Amino acid sequence: MLIEQENSEKININAFQHDLISWFKNEQRDLPWRKDQDPYKVWVSEIMLQQTRVDTVIPYFNRFIDWFPTIDDLADADEDKVLKAWEGLGYYSRVRNLQSAVKEVKEKYNGEVPNTPKQIAELKGVGPYTAGAILSIAYGIPEPAVDGNVMRVLSRILTIWEDIAKPSSRKIFEKAVRELISHEDPSSFNQALMELGALVCTPTSPSCLLCPVSDHCHAFFEGVQNELPVKTKKAKTRDVQLAAAIITDSTGKIVIHKRPANGLLANLWEFPTIELHHPIQNSREDAVNLFNQNHEFEIKLEQTIGQVDHVFSHLVWNMKVYTGTINAKFQETEEWKLVSFEEMKEYAFPVPYQKMFKLYQSL
Numbered sequence: 001m002l003i004e005q006e007n008s009e010k011i012n013i014n015a016f017q018h019d020l021i022s023w024f025k026n027e028q029r030d031l032p033w034r035k036d037q038d039p040y041k042v043w044v045s046e047i048m049l050q051q052t053r054v055d056t057v058i059p060y061f062n063r064f065i066d067w068f069p070t071i072d073d074l075a076d077a078d079e080d081k082v083l084k085a086w087e088g089l090g091y092y093s094r095v096r097n098l099q100s101a102v103k104e105v106k107e108k109y110n111g112e113v114p115n116t117p118k119q120i121a122e123l124k125g126v127g128p129y130t131a132g133a134i135l136s137i138a139y140g141i142p143e144p145a146v147d148g149n150v151m152r153v154l155s156r157i158l159t160i161w162e163d164i165a166k167p168s169s170r171k172i173f174e175k176a177v178r179e180l181i182s183h184e185d186p187s188s189f190n191q192a193l194m195e196l197g198a199l200v201c202t203p204t205s206p207s208c209l210l211c212p213v214s215d216h217c218h219a220f221f222e223g224v225q226n227e228l229p230v231k232t233k234k235a236k237t238r239d240v241q242l243a244a245a246i247i248t249d250s251t252g253k254i255v256i257h258k259r260p261a262n263g264l265l266a267n268l269w270e271f272p273t274i275e276l277h278h279p280i281q282n283s284r285e286d287a288v289n290l291f292n293q294n295h296e297f298e299i300k301l302e303q304t305i306g307q308v309d310h311v312f313s314h315l316v317w318n319m320k321v322y323t324g325t326i327n328a329k330f331q332e333t334e335e336w337k338l339v340s341f342e343e344m345k346e347y348a349f350p351v352p353y354q355k356m357f358k359l360y361q362s363l
Helices: 013-027 039-049 054-067 071-076 079-086 093-108 117-121 128-139 148-157 169-180 186-199 218-222 284-294 351-361
Strands: 002-004 010-012 238-248 254-258 273-275 299-311 315-326 336-339
Touching (some): 010 013, 013 169, 039 128, 071 093, 117 128, 128 186, 148 186, 148 218, 169 186, 238 299, 238 351, 284 299, 299 351, 315 351
Parallel strands (some): 238 315
Antiparallel strands (some): 002 010, 238 254, 238 273, 299 315
């Protein structure tokens, strides 16, 4: 069985499948979501692995499954607890969409993750890659699961010069996977492509001499493996200047604020924060004035304790960190609370505020 390329080169599909899957079965990493083929666990792992390293995901996955071992557990969970379980992973819309989709699975499919492309693709937050991963890994259905790793591997194997940063290119790689995928073991095939991209066919300095499918790789034959894949650079990120403060009352409790329900880091908790719109707004006095203009209570800033920089996909926060105190007029609401150190463990904070609190604790 052969796949034709535009330059008339060919790849022996059966031999490629054999070499790839044999390598995977011998060399695959021992990962917690691979211990069984539970569709729910595969789903959770794939959502977590989007834009996040495997080593980072492992403890989060274990904790998440410990807290929400079944679809019913996640569907019925309080959103604050779900966000707390996700705390530190970032991209919080992913877990909100996951919980929404899980609720639909519970109500519409009696708690069973659907096993057809049409039904699974209709679930919130489930794109073509996640759908293909669940269908192939959990259900053994030969559907493509094309992510950045897979596009990089196949761009080299098949010398595909399309820009992988363009959404339209995904269709080319999905078509290639449909032609290459093992119908006998689509689960191992798709996982093997992902594993190969993660461990061997890496973005820079691919380990071609250790690659189990180098005999099938046209980029290796031609010596162009370092030129592929073609990927245009992302637009430059925008810097945002912020001032944030750890504010305490007379009893030592800390002021925290719940972010709006929409937008960046929605519904997560933060310490009082204001944006510095002008370069001249750089003194402690300027920060105090802005805090007091933006809030119904008055604060007193005591000292600057450092700076926290945090990179998002589209912007960078440069956050100057202060300590301070609050006057007696402060009134708690649903969005504003006073909490003890111990009580803070109940609330989900984004990474920049976790960094900020560690800075405060190190004083």
